[in-house]
Amino acid sequence: MALDAQLLGILACPEDKGSLYYFPIDEFLYNPRLGRKYLIRDDIPIMLLEEALTVDDSERLRLQERITAEGILPTFR
């Protein structure tokens, strides 16, 4: 149930227009600058500001560690 690679190559945060980090198993896209998660439901990323979840500081750090540990690349470049 992975997002299409082409789609991943263009997905950006609707708020700051920067790239996101894709967590396929947890099914969300993450913006480390704003500490925000955009959930993916039924393979469709919900790129809506009002549906986005803001994470607390300890989760920010956890997700950050996972990005580097799992070698997750940012979307588009």
Add this chain to the structure above:
Amino acid sequence: MPNLDAIVKAYDIRGIVPDQLDANIARALGVAFAQFAGGQTIAIAHDMRPSGPELVDAFQRGVLSQGVDVVNLGLASSDLLYYASGKLDVAAAMFTASHNPAQYNGIKLCLSGARSIGIDNGLREIKTFARAALNGTSPAPKGKVGALSHRNLLTEFAEHVVGFIDQKNLRPLRIVADTANGMGGLVVPAIFEHLPIFELEVMYGDLDGTFPNHPADPLQPANQRDLQARVVAGGFDVGLAFDGDADRVFLVDELGRGLSGSTTTALLATAFLLKKPGSTILYNLICSKAVPEVIAEMGGIGIRTQNGHSYMKQVMAETGAVFAGEHSGHYYFADNYRADSGLIATMTVLGEMCRTGKPLSELRIPLERYASSGEINTTVADISKVIERLASDYSKYPQDRLDGLTVDCGSWWFNVRPSNTEPLLRLNLEAATRDECDNHVVELLSVITSI
């Protein structure tokens, strides 16, 4: 394994080159910043420190390796870089260590639109990315390397800055600027080229990151001495003291007396409230009580804010404030992407002098109403114990904890707050007269040092 914790501070990255910050670490930080910022392009500039070019080169390679483009602006003041971040809408990195001694260098990072990045909103993440880059565990980027271009924005920046003064209303003022061998030596003359009616003399204008004349920290009175003497000897209308990266400025009146950051904030607030009546103006809580009084008298909305540029900018964004001032000589402008600029502050002051035709020694009088202690730092073993003791000793007075502890004793007030880098307690106090101020300082220091 290089120690990133030692160089990643609350608001920026800073360390001794090469012991703490070298090309390898700079490269890793470039990789990290590119990964964090998430945009297509990053702008980079540096100040006159000798280690600048090598660190920039390494950082740049790190950024380009991630497929992110670089716009290299070359030698710049910090406010020029913030302007670029706003104008070009790109994340940016400024290599500077402001007024720190010559062997230091550092990086100030911001997202597009000059949005600053501190430890709570990105530096921690960037540290993690950098660690992976140093470990060699950073994922290899999938696309091609980024493109490098060079741009000189000095002229555009000068035009932007000059837009803050009313050019139809100028008088032939004589101005002397002490740029302390810092970046002011490049940007100050460039701005004044557009204002030929002003006569400008520059002291210590050679860019020299070894600071051969005096430290580039105008907040210290000792560093203003040469400028004050020159203002008087040369009969200038005003003296300007810039710091190393030229984002801060301190004023000296025609009698050779320096103006505090509070007085300058009040003067700038006046100018903005005349141009835009009813505006919101921010001031940090260390400023003199005169500042909120002046704002209210001029019909503005004053908001008292925590110290530090990330708070000032955040509250500016939330409140739509047109201007924010700090006692430390940082002045932020909504029309400058909310970034601070010593030059834009200068333009505003010169504009006031031209509009009124009055000397600075006269303009300052209604703005200086109280006696201030200046910032007194004491080494303290247990900072929170001292703060709690003061809170309890002065419990009968209104207090707040916006930043450290502030106590309002009616005819006088004080603030104590911890330094975020050293085990110091910073005391700022203001009273109606010099004697009362001195007495209260003694009163407080005796408690502070007794614990």
